Amino acid sequence: MNEAQPAVPVTPAPHALAAADYKSDIKPVWCPGCGDFGVVNALTKALAKMALEPRNVAVVSGIGCSSRIPAYLSSYGFHGVHGRALAAGTGLKIARPDLTVIVTGGDGDGYSIGGNHFLHACRRNVDMTYIVMDNRVYGMTKGQPSPTTEPDWDSKLSPEGTGLREFQPMVVALASGANFIARAFTGDPNALADVIVQAVRHPGFSFVEVLSPCVTFRPEQKEWKKIVRSDALRPTADVSRAARRMLRDTGFELGVLYAGERPAYAPRGPRATRPVADLEARFEL
């Protein structure tokens, strides 16, 4: 365990579930070598480490390669419509605060079609974890540029590239109020599992950007394992420091960039559990 990823206290599993117990018997549709396999491995390790019972975990996703994850787990899952996973997860967590809610998806789902929900999920700071598998491409629709794709990446839909600068998820998350922001690499499932454990345990909205190569449409991303710098970051609760760090960011420094102290979302105002019929008095003459 390095300094950037401090050891996480591990609660002994009541039923001693292993990581494999969190996997379903459904075979993933992903290409051989896809980075997303590493995320399933890391996520199941993290769940085992936290000794969370599968019945109390809900993994929520939208549409895209990485959004297929819920079906590959033995926990509860929700595979909804494109771009709205954070909204569905938010509703689930607020309606059922007793559950551990983990939202998963890709860069297109989260930063493009779901971009508005990303802003407001950060802002709302509901106690849940959002894992984005960023491969800088739309894989399921066979290779179109996503918001994080480099401007000169050539594709059929955008010959010679989009010419657009990349979306900056970390800075956006910080500015929007996410309470925990980390970057990890799918090639190191143990380190990723540790980050996920920290993210789940951190109060409020935790955002984990995972570099997850697309071996089919972005084969050059196989080189990421040589570029990532796993010891690069220490957590800070200082927003200015985190912001400076993100603005200098190469996109390949791994670790926790920010761990804030905002209290998680909670409904405000007085609350009660009176019988519904008591409300009739409001209408009576």
Added chain:
Amino acid sequence: MQQFDTPGADQPPRRNGASIVLVGSGGAGVMTAGNMLLEAAAHAGYYALMTRSSGPQIRGGEAAAMLRIATHPIDCMEDRFDVLAAVDWENVQRFNAEIPLGAASLIVGDPDQGDPPEVFLRSGAARVSLPLKKIAKSVPEGRANMVLLGTVAALLGLPDEAVAHAVERTLGKRPAALAPSLAAVAAGCAAADAIELRYLLATPPAASGPRWLLTGNEAAGYGALKGGVRFVAAYPITPATELLEWLSPALAEVGGTLVQAEDELASINMVIGGSYGGVPALTATSGPGLSLMIEALGLAVAAEIPVVVVDVMRVGPSTGIPTKSEQGDLNIALHGLHGDAPHLVLAPNSVADCLRTTQWAVQLAEALQAPAIVLSDQFLGQARAVVDRPADLEVAASRELAAAAAPGYRRYALTESGVSPMAIPGTAGVAYTADGLEHGERGSPSSQAADHFAQLDKRRRKLEAWDYGDGWADLEGDPAAPLAIVTFGSCTGPVREALARAAADGLTARLVSLRLLAPLPAARLAAALDGASRVLVIEQNHSAQLYKYLRGECDLPGKVVSLHRAGALQFHPDEIHRHLLEWSRA
């Protein structure tokens, strides 16, 4: 079409109802006065209905409080107003189309505020001048709106005690304003002595039970809670916002939560997420918001997640006229979802029925694990009415849950009823993934045609096999009459009243006010229309959406015609009555 009690020799005639509109510029307080008049009528034992209209300004525009007070229950406004009473006339001509007057009407205005707009005078209505502001100034801290309230109450013969009660109820928390207001009301009442015309209300029959004062939006909110809703996510939109503003503190009192979402895409997905978690959930919106929710409603169909959307319809398309009513969202509610996506569509047909229909919609959505769209509208939602306490819904239905560790659990099992027990997160041994992808019985994604056929059949079967009981429609009138009217929603009020007038002329008809629009109970509808030789379909939209839907779904007997008109202005009973008379002679 006012009916009169037989007057005594020296008594002015007593009426079974009267319609009043109070107008004035922003800050003149006509809404306050209108609400007090409504409460006074309620306190005096009358039924009443109030709608409001205001200029396009965000704050401070001209305003009109439109009231109908009657000795009997009412679900719509009258053809004409008896009294148009103005604090001032600034921009009030804008409301011209909403304020029909007749030769028997009376215009009350302050001569210091100028003449009433010509457009109102052309009606032939009588006109009286009262120096409202001067009278108000004669009372310390007196205000013209309270003077006008006193005058109008005197014209109607409302008891002083009832008016005082209404003023006290409104101003109870501002004792400093109470005494001047009561004095101004008394001065206005005294000033009415100078007016010869009277619109005296007959003494109302004793109330047979408790009465409520509420809007359709509030009724829908309460119905949602009675149905079991404990999670709401929504985005503000006229004219649904008041429903949400009522629900927000109400939910907090009964252990529920409301979240203001970032948009309607979030709203619908949040409530689907909450309902997936086992908590009955609802969102409310209007046409533009419903458009944004349609994709996710398809998910709720496919993943079989109960959810209720209340669409308080307004004039469309696009931004349209946000503050006016129309039944133009029927098509999108019925047909907007892509793929074959059976779901529920219901419509309340009165302010009070917003309670029952929304409660029933929650129950049906829960029991059938399907989305339900409730088509309310701006008129029903925002009208404030005195109604008999609505009867409790006599049916109950709820979600069928999977037991923990149910052996061989299959979330989407092909049961005979089509309903398969739903596992709720937290339940051990039955975890599954809810999926918008087509799936087999276990819930695993499948692109097999056989699974698709089987699941399509299952999702249709559960809606078609359900026994909806008698709540599918209100059946009224003479069930053997050759003439039948089919309608829905807020058209029902004026249709009912038109039929009552036609009956007085000896023309009887049967009325079918559809509450369950989808799945259409075609067999029950056919039975209700059996033997009819003429069917008239009445609705408030420009393209006869209900008429076309009915003609596509079932064989209507005899000659079938459509009476449809776009919104902004509600149907009046007279418009439908005239149509009925002409049509019956044709």
